[in-house]
Amino acid sequence: MNHYDLRARCFGPGLPPAGGAQTVQIQHGGLHFLDAQGRPRTRPLSQLQLQAAGFNDGHWQFRWDEPEGAWAIIIEDPAAQARIAAAPPPELVSLIQGAQGRQRRTRRLFSAGIAGAGVWMLAPLLLLIALIFAAKPLIGWGIGHISVAQEEKLGAWFWKGQKAGLRLIDDTDANLAIQAIGERLTEGSAYRFRWFIADDPAINAFAMPGGIVVVNTGLIEAADSAEELAGVLAHEVQHVELRHSLSQLAQQAGLRLVVTLVVGDLGGAGEIAARLTQLKFSRDAETEADLEGLAALRRAGIDPQGMVAMFRKLDTETGPAPPQILSTHPVTEQRVEALLQAMQGSAVGTVQPLPIDWNEVRHSLNKAG
Ligand SMILES: [Zn+2]
Numbered sequence: 001m002n003h004y005d006l007r008a009r010c011f012g013p014g015l016p017p018a019g020g021a022q023t024v025q026i027q028h029g030g031l032h033f034l035d036a037q038g039r040p041r042t043r044p045l046s047q048l049q050l051q052a053a054g055f056n057d058g059h060w061q062f063r064w065d066e067p068e069g070a071w072a073i074i075i076e077d078p079a080a081q082a083r084i085a086a087a088p089p090p091e092l093v094s095l096i097q098g099a100q101g102r103q104r105r106t107r108r109l110f111s112a113g114i115a116g117a118g119v120w121m122l123a124p125l126l127l128l129i130a131l132i133f134a135a136k137p138l139i140g141w142g143i144g145h146i147s148v149a150q151e152e153k154l155g156a157w158f159w160k161g162q163k164a165g166l167r168l169i170d171d172t173d174a175n176l177a178i179q180a181i182g183e184r185l186t187e188g189s190a191y192r193f194r195w196f197i198a199d200d201p202a203i204n205a206f207a208m209p210g211g212i213v214v215v216n217t218g219l220i221e222a223a224d225s226a227e228e229l230a231g232v233l234a235h236e237v238q239h240v241e242l243r244h245s246l247s248q249l250a251q252q253a254g255l256r257l258v259v260t261l262v263v264g265d266l267g268g269a270g271e272i273a274a275r276l277t278q279l280k281f282s283r284d285a286e287t288e289a290d291l292e293g294l295a296a297l298r299r300a301g302i303d304p305q306g307m308v309a310m311f312r313k314l315d316t317e318t319g320p321a322p323p324q325i326l327s328t329h330p331v332t333e334q335r336v337e338a339l340l341q342a343m344q345g346s347a348v349g350t351v352q353p354l355p356i357d358w359n360e361v362r363h364s365l366n367k368a369g
Helices: 078-086 090-111 117-121 123-133 136-143 148-163 173-185 217-222 226-241 244-263 266-278 283-299 305-316 333-345 358-368
Strands: 004-011 020-027 030-034 040-044 049-053 059-066 069-075 194-198 205-208 212-216
Touching: 004 030, 004 078, 049 090, 078 090, 148 205, 148 212, 173 194, 173 217, 173 226, 173 358, 194 217, 205 226, 212 217, 212 226, 217 226, 217 358, 226 244, 226 283, 226 305, 244 283, 283 305, 283 333, 305 333
Parallel strands: 194 212
Antiparallel strands: 004 020, 004 069, 020 030, 030 040, 049 059, 059 069, 205 212
Protein backbone atom coordinates (compact mmCIF):
# COMPACT_ATOMS: atom_id res chain seq x y z
CA MET A 1 0.00 0.00 0.00
CA ASN A 2 1.43 3.36 -0.93
CA HIS A 3 1.98 5.97 1.68
CA TYR A 4 2.48 9.66 0.97
CA ASP A 5 3.70 12.42 3.29
CA LEU A 6 2.75 15.77 1.81
CA ARG A 7 3.42 19.37 2.69
CA ALA A 8 0.02 21.07 2.59
CA ARG A 9 -1.84 24.20 3.47
CA CYS A 10 -5.05 23.52 5.36
CA PHE A 11 -8.17 25.65 5.56
CA GLY A 12 -10.97 24.84 7.93
CA PRO A 13 -12.87 25.77 11.06
CA GLY A 14 -10.55 27.43 13.55
CA LEU A 15 -7.53 27.45 11.25
CA PRO A 16 -5.87 30.75 10.23
CA PRO A 17 -7.65 32.57 7.36
CA ALA A 18 -4.59 32.23 5.13
CA GLY A 19 -4.39 28.51 5.90
CA GLY A 20 -2.18 26.52 8.23
CA ALA A 21 0.91 24.67 7.00
CA GLN A 22 1.28 21.03 8.04
CA THR A 23 2.36 17.66 6.73
CA VAL A 24 -0.60 15.45 5.87
CA GLN A 25 -0.60 11.74 5.03
CA ILE A 26 -2.43 9.75 2.42
CA GLN A 27 -2.52 6.08 3.41
CA HIS A 28 -4.90 3.20 4.15
CA GLY A 29 -7.70 4.81 2.13
CA GLY A 30 -7.69 8.01 4.16
CA LEU A 31 -6.36 11.55 4.29
CA HIS A 32 -4.81 12.16 7.70
CA PHE A 33 -4.37 15.67 9.05
CA LEU A 34 -4.49 17.76 12.22
CA ASP A 35 -7.40 20.00 13.11
CA ALA A 36 -7.18 23.47 14.70
CA GLN A 37 -6.69 21.92 18.15
CA GLY A 38 -3.87 19.70 16.90
CA ARG A 39 -5.98 16.52 17.09
CA PRO A 40 -5.35 13.85 14.42
CA ARG A 41 -8.25 13.52 12.01
CA THR A 42 -8.95 11.22 9.06
CA ARG A 43 -11.15 11.73 6.04
CA PRO A 44 -11.86 8.71 3.81
CA LEU A 45 -10.42 9.26 0.32
CA SER A 46 -13.74 8.13 -1.16
CA GLN A 47 -15.41 11.19 0.40
CA LEU A 48 -13.03 13.80 -0.98
CA GLN A 49 -13.46 16.17 -3.88
CA LEU A 50 -10.40 17.25 -5.79
CA GLN A 51 -9.94 20.20 -8.09
CA ALA A 52 -7.15 22.12 -9.68
CA ALA A 53 -6.99 25.50 -7.98
CA GLY A 54 -4.82 28.49 -7.28
CA PHE A 55 -3.29 31.21 -9.38
CA ASN A 56 -2.77 29.14 -12.53
CA ASP A 57 -4.57 25.97 -11.47
CA GLY A 58 -1.19 24.72 -10.29
CA HIS A 59 -2.48 23.47 -6.95
CA TRP A 60 -4.48 20.45 -5.98
CA GLN A 61 -7.23 21.23 -3.59
CA PHE A 62 -8.93 18.46 -1.65
CA ARG A 63 -12.28 19.60 -0.33
CA TRP A 64 -15.10 18.34 1.80
CA ASP A 65 -17.82 19.67 4.04
CA GLU A 66 -18.38 18.82 7.65
CA PRO A 67 -21.21 19.98 9.90
CA GLU A 68 -18.96 22.60 11.50
CA GLY A 69 -17.78 24.01 8.16
CA ALA A 70 -15.88 23.55 4.91
CA TRP A 71 -12.38 22.06 4.77
CA ALA A 72 -9.77 22.43 2.07
CA ILE A 73 -6.30 20.91 1.96
CA ILE A 74 -4.05 22.30 -0.73
CA ILE A 75 -1.03 20.53 -2.21
CA GLU A 76 1.07 23.13 -3.97
CA ASP A 77 4.21 21.18 -4.79
CA PRO A 78 4.14 19.85 -8.39
CA ALA A 79 6.66 17.14 -7.48
CA ALA A 80 4.36 15.85 -4.74
CA GLN A 81 1.44 15.85 -7.18
CA ALA A 82 3.53 13.90 -9.68
CA ARG A 83 4.47 11.32 -7.04
CA ILE A 84 0.82 10.60 -6.22
CA ALA A 85 -0.23 10.64 -9.86
CA ALA A 86 2.42 8.05 -10.69
CA ALA A 87 0.83 5.48 -8.35
CA PRO A 88 -2.50 6.86 -7.17
CA PRO A 89 -4.69 5.19 -4.54
CA PRO A 90 -7.66 3.65 -6.39
CA GLU A 91 -10.13 6.09 -4.80
CA LEU A 92 -8.28 9.05 -6.30
CA VAL A 93 -7.61 7.82 -9.85
CA SER A 94 -10.48 9.59 -11.61
CA LEU A 95 -10.24 12.69 -9.40
CA ILE A 96 -6.56 13.08 -10.28
CA GLN A 97 -7.28 12.63 -13.97
CA GLY A 98 -9.86 15.40 -13.77
CA ALA A 99 -7.52 17.78 -11.97
CA GLN A 100 -4.66 17.08 -14.36
CA GLY A 101 -6.92 17.66 -17.38
CA ARG A 102 -7.84 21.04 -15.99
CA GLN A 103 -4.18 21.87 -15.32
CA ARG A 104 -3.24 21.01 -18.90
CA ARG A 105 -5.99 23.25 -20.31
CA THR A 106 -4.92 26.15 -18.10
CA ARG A 107 -1.25 25.75 -19.07
CA ARG A 108 -2.26 25.98 -22.73
CA LEU A 109 -4.23 29.13 -21.98
CA PHE A 110 -1.30 30.63 -20.08
CA SER A 111 1.19 29.95 -22.81
CA ALA A 112 -1.10 31.95 -25.12
CA GLY A 113 0.07 35.21 -23.60
CA ILE A 114 1.33 37.01 -20.56
CA ALA A 115 -0.30 40.07 -19.12
CA GLY A 116 0.95 43.63 -19.19
CA ALA A 117 2.54 45.39 -16.25
CA GLY A 118 -0.78 46.72 -14.97
CA VAL A 119 -2.07 43.27 -14.19
CA TRP A 120 1.17 42.14 -12.54
CA MET A 121 0.89 44.99 -10.07
CA LEU A 122 -2.38 43.41 -8.99
CA ALA A 123 -0.86 39.94 -8.84
CA PRO A 124 -0.82 39.57 -5.03
CA LEU A 125 -4.47 40.57 -4.89
CA LEU A 126 -5.38 38.27 -7.76
CA LEU A 127 -3.58 35.44 -6.03
CA LEU A 128 -5.63 36.00 -2.92
CA ILE A 129 -8.83 36.17 -4.92
CA ALA A 130 -7.90 33.10 -6.91
CA LEU A 131 -7.55 31.13 -3.72
CA ILE A 132 -10.88 32.39 -2.51
CA PHE A 133 -12.72 31.85 -5.79
CA ALA A 134 -11.32 28.36 -6.07
CA ALA A 135 -13.32 27.20 -3.09
CA LYS A 136 -16.93 28.27 -3.36
CA PRO A 137 -17.90 27.14 0.13
CA LEU A 138 -15.21 29.46 1.42
CA ILE A 139 -16.39 32.53 -0.48
CA GLY A 140 -18.18 34.23 2.38
CA TRP A 141 -15.30 33.53 4.68
CA GLY A 142 -12.71 34.67 2.14
CA ILE A 143 -14.53 37.86 1.22
CA GLY A 144 -14.18 38.98 4.80
CA HIS A 145 -10.45 39.01 4.23
CA ILE A 146 -10.48 41.33 1.21
CA SER A 147 -9.89 44.86 2.45
CA VAL A 148 -11.93 47.80 1.24
CA ALA A 149 -8.76 49.19 -0.40
CA GLN A 150 -8.27 45.94 -2.30
CA GLU A 151 -11.91 45.84 -3.33
CA GLU A 152 -11.62 49.40 -4.62
CA LYS A 153 -8.59 48.43 -6.70
CA LEU A 154 -10.44 45.51 -8.15
CA GLY A 155 -13.50 47.64 -8.86
CA ALA A 156 -11.37 50.26 -10.58
CA TRP A 157 -9.84 47.57 -12.77
CA PHE A 158 -13.25 46.33 -13.87
CA TRP A 159 -14.47 49.85 -14.36
CA LYS A 160 -11.72 50.39 -16.94
CA GLY A 161 -13.17 47.58 -19.02
CA GLN A 162 -16.77 48.50 -18.36
CA LYS A 163 -16.39 52.19 -19.19
CA ALA A 164 -15.38 51.43 -22.76
CA GLY A 165 -18.88 50.14 -23.48
CA LEU A 166 -20.73 53.14 -22.00
CA ARG A 167 -21.40 56.65 -23.20
CA LEU A 168 -20.76 58.68 -20.07
CA ILE A 169 -22.21 62.14 -19.56
CA ASP A 170 -20.11 64.66 -17.63
CA ASP A 171 -20.45 68.20 -16.35
CA THR A 172 -24.23 68.48 -16.24
CA ASP A 173 -26.55 69.52 -13.42
CA ALA A 174 -27.56 65.87 -13.31
CA ASN A 175 -23.97 64.87 -12.44
CA LEU A 176 -23.95 67.42 -9.63
CA ALA A 177 -27.33 66.19 -8.37
CA ILE A 178 -26.38 62.48 -8.36
CA GLN A 179 -23.13 63.33 -6.62
CA ALA A 180 -24.88 65.43 -3.98
CA ILE A 181 -27.53 62.80 -3.26
CA GLY A 182 -24.95 60.04 -3.26
CA GLU A 183 -22.65 61.82 -0.86
CA ARG A 184 -25.50 62.39 1.53
CA LEU A 185 -26.41 58.70 1.44
CA THR A 186 -22.85 57.49 2.02
CA GLU A 187 -21.62 59.85 4.69
CA GLY A 188 -19.16 58.08 6.98
CA SER A 189 -18.83 55.08 4.64
CA ALA A 190 -15.57 53.12 4.45
CA TYR A 191 -15.87 53.31 0.63
CA ARG A 192 -15.01 56.30 -1.50
CA PHE A 193 -18.01 56.17 -3.80
CA ARG A 194 -17.84 57.46 -7.38
CA TRP A 195 -20.95 58.41 -9.32
CA PHE A 196 -21.45 58.21 -13.08
CA ILE A 197 -24.24 58.83 -15.56
CA ALA A 198 -24.52 56.67 -18.68
CA ASP A 199 -26.39 57.93 -21.72
CA ASP A 200 -28.75 54.98 -22.01
CA PRO A 201 -32.55 55.12 -22.20
CA ALA A 202 -32.90 51.79 -20.37
CA ILE A 203 -34.33 52.40 -16.90
CA ASN A 204 -31.45 51.04 -14.84
CA ALA A 205 -28.70 51.67 -12.32
CA PHE A 206 -25.99 49.39 -11.00
CA ALA A 207 -23.25 49.29 -8.41
CA MET A 208 -19.82 47.76 -8.89
CA PRO A 209 -17.55 46.36 -6.20
CA GLY A 210 -15.54 49.10 -4.53
CA GLY A 211 -18.23 51.77 -4.79
CA ILE A 212 -18.67 52.76 -8.43
CA VAL A 213 -22.33 53.54 -9.09
CA VAL A 214 -23.70 54.08 -12.58
CA VAL A 215 -27.11 55.64 -13.22
CA ASN A 216 -28.67 55.56 -16.68
CA THR A 217 -30.27 58.68 -18.13
CA GLY A 218 -33.40 56.53 -18.55
CA LEU A 219 -33.72 56.19 -14.79
CA ILE A 220 -33.24 59.92 -14.25
CA GLU A 221 -35.96 60.63 -16.81
CA ALA A 222 -38.28 58.13 -15.14
CA ALA A 223 -37.88 59.66 -11.68
CA ASP A 224 -40.21 62.54 -10.90
CA SER A 225 -38.23 63.91 -7.99
CA ALA A 226 -34.78 63.85 -6.44
CA GLU A 227 -36.26 61.76 -3.60
CA GLU A 228 -37.42 59.07 -6.03
CA LEU A 229 -33.97 58.79 -7.53
CA ALA A 230 -32.44 58.82 -4.04
CA GLY A 231 -34.57 55.75 -3.24
CA VAL A 232 -32.93 53.72 -6.02
CA LEU A 233 -29.45 55.06 -5.16
CA ALA A 234 -29.93 54.17 -1.49
CA HIS A 235 -30.70 50.61 -2.53
CA GLU A 236 -27.75 50.30 -4.94
CA VAL A 237 -25.32 51.73 -2.40
CA GLN A 238 -26.27 48.95 -0.01
CA HIS A 239 -25.25 46.30 -2.54
CA VAL A 240 -21.74 47.75 -2.17
CA GLU A 241 -21.83 48.31 1.58
CA LEU A 242 -23.15 44.80 2.23
CA ARG A 243 -20.64 43.42 -0.32
CA HIS A 244 -23.35 41.77 -2.43
CA SER A 245 -21.63 42.95 -5.62
CA LEU A 246 -18.27 41.56 -4.58
CA SER A 247 -19.55 38.14 -3.52
CA GLN A 248 -21.83 37.78 -6.55
CA LEU A 249 -18.95 38.62 -8.84
CA ALA A 250 -16.81 36.05 -7.08
CA GLN A 251 -19.45 33.37 -7.45
CA GLN A 252 -20.39 34.10 -11.04
CA ALA A 253 -17.01 34.75 -12.53
CA GLY A 254 -14.97 32.30 -10.48
CA LEU A 255 -11.49 31.28 -11.34
CA ARG A 256 -11.97 31.87 -15.07
CA LEU A 257 -12.03 35.55 -14.33
CA VAL A 258 -8.61 35.44 -12.78
CA VAL A 259 -7.20 33.39 -15.62
CA THR A 260 -8.63 35.90 -18.07
CA LEU A 261 -7.02 38.77 -16.21
CA VAL A 262 -3.65 37.09 -16.00
CA VAL A 263 -3.63 36.09 -19.63
CA GLY A 264 -4.34 39.73 -20.35
CA ASP A 265 -7.31 39.13 -22.61
CA LEU A 266 -9.02 42.47 -22.15
CA GLY A 267 -11.87 41.46 -24.43
CA GLY A 268 -12.68 38.62 -22.06
CA ALA A 269 -12.42 40.87 -19.05
CA GLY A 270 -14.80 43.31 -20.72
CA GLU A 271 -17.26 40.54 -21.26
CA ILE A 272 -17.12 39.58 -17.61
CA ALA A 273 -17.36 43.23 -16.62
CA ALA A 274 -20.48 43.56 -18.76
CA ARG A 275 -22.10 41.01 -16.49
CA LEU A 276 -21.72 43.46 -13.64
CA THR A 277 -24.71 45.34 -14.99
CA GLN A 278 -26.72 42.16 -14.68
CA LEU A 279 -25.61 40.88 -11.32
CA LYS A 280 -28.57 39.09 -9.81
CA PHE A 281 -28.82 38.99 -6.09
CA SER A 282 -30.82 36.67 -3.93
CA ARG A 283 -34.23 37.73 -2.71
CA ASP A 284 -32.78 38.02 0.79
CA ALA A 285 -30.01 40.31 -0.45
CA GLU A 286 -32.61 42.52 -2.19
CA THR A 287 -34.71 42.79 0.94
CA GLU A 288 -31.62 43.58 2.96
CA ALA A 289 -30.62 46.30 0.49
CA ASP A 290 -34.18 47.74 0.63
CA LEU A 291 -34.27 47.90 4.41
CA GLU A 292 -30.70 49.14 4.87
CA GLY A 293 -31.33 51.62 2.06
CA LEU A 294 -34.39 52.85 3.90
CA ALA A 295 -32.30 53.32 7.05
CA ALA A 296 -29.69 55.25 5.05
CA LEU A 297 -32.38 57.56 3.63
CA ARG A 298 -33.58 58.27 7.15
CA ARG A 299 -30.09 58.97 8.45
CA ALA A 300 -29.64 61.38 5.57
CA GLY A 301 -32.96 63.08 6.32
CA ILE A 302 -34.35 62.17 2.88
CA ASP A 303 -38.05 61.36 2.58
CA PRO A 304 -38.31 57.56 2.12
CA GLN A 305 -41.70 57.91 0.44
CA GLY A 306 -39.70 58.59 -2.72
CA MET A 307 -38.32 55.06 -2.62
CA VAL A 308 -41.76 53.53 -2.30
CA ALA A 309 -43.13 55.75 -5.06
CA MET A 310 -40.27 54.82 -7.37
CA PHE A 311 -40.68 51.09 -6.79
CA ARG A 312 -44.40 51.36 -7.47
CA LYS A 313 -43.74 53.36 -10.61
CA LEU A 314 -41.28 50.80 -11.96
CA ASP A 315 -43.83 48.10 -11.36
CA THR A 316 -46.54 49.80 -13.36
CA GLU A 317 -44.28 51.22 -16.09
CA THR A 318 -45.66 50.10 -19.42
CA GLY A 319 -44.21 50.38 -22.88
CA PRO A 320 -42.59 48.27 -25.55
CA ALA A 321 -40.44 46.57 -22.91
CA PRO A 322 -40.48 46.52 -19.12
CA PRO A 323 -37.79 48.60 -17.35
CA GLN A 324 -34.41 46.87 -17.51
CA ILE A 325 -33.91 47.21 -13.79
CA LEU A 326 -36.85 44.85 -13.24
CA SER A 327 -34.91 41.98 -14.81
CA THR A 328 -32.54 42.07 -11.86
CA HIS A 329 -34.87 43.74 -9.35
CA PRO A 330 -38.37 42.36 -9.64
CA VAL A 331 -40.65 44.69 -7.71
CA THR A 332 -43.16 42.66 -5.84
CA GLU A 333 -46.01 43.88 -3.74
CA GLN A 334 -44.32 42.06 -0.81
CA ARG A 335 -41.23 44.19 -1.29
CA VAL A 336 -43.25 47.41 -1.13
CA GLU A 337 -45.24 46.05 1.81
CA ALA A 338 -42.04 45.23 3.71
CA LEU A 339 -40.82 48.78 3.15
CA LEU A 340 -44.09 50.30 4.33
CA GLN A 341 -44.03 48.13 7.42
CA ALA A 342 -40.46 49.09 8.24
CA MET A 343 -41.42 52.75 7.81
CA GLN A 344 -44.26 52.39 10.30
CA GLY A 345 -42.10 50.42 12.70
CA SER A 346 -39.68 53.19 13.58
CA ALA A 347 -39.97 56.84 14.52
CA VAL A 348 -39.90 59.32 11.69
CA GLY A 349 -36.82 61.53 11.88
CA THR A 350 -36.53 65.00 10.49
CA VAL A 351 -37.06 64.95 6.75
CA GLN A 352 -36.06 67.83 4.54
CA PRO A 353 -36.79 68.12 0.84
CA LEU A 354 -33.63 67.73 -1.24
CA PRO A 355 -32.65 71.20 -2.48
CA ILE A 356 -32.55 70.04 -6.08
CA ASP A 357 -34.62 71.37 -8.98
CA TRP A 358 -35.44 68.08 -10.63
CA ASN A 359 -36.83 69.63 -13.82
CA GLU A 360 -33.56 71.48 -14.22
CA VAL A 361 -31.68 68.21 -13.74
CA ARG A 362 -33.66 66.45 -16.45
CA HIS A 363 -33.38 69.44 -18.73
CA SER A 364 -29.57 69.39 -18.37
CA LEU A 365 -29.56 65.88 -19.83
CA ASN A 366 -31.45 66.99 -22.94
CA LYS A 367 -28.87 69.68 -23.51
CA ALA A 368 -26.05 67.15 -23.06
CA GLY A 369 -27.66 64.60 -25.38
ZN1 LIG B 1 -30.80 45.32 -5.84
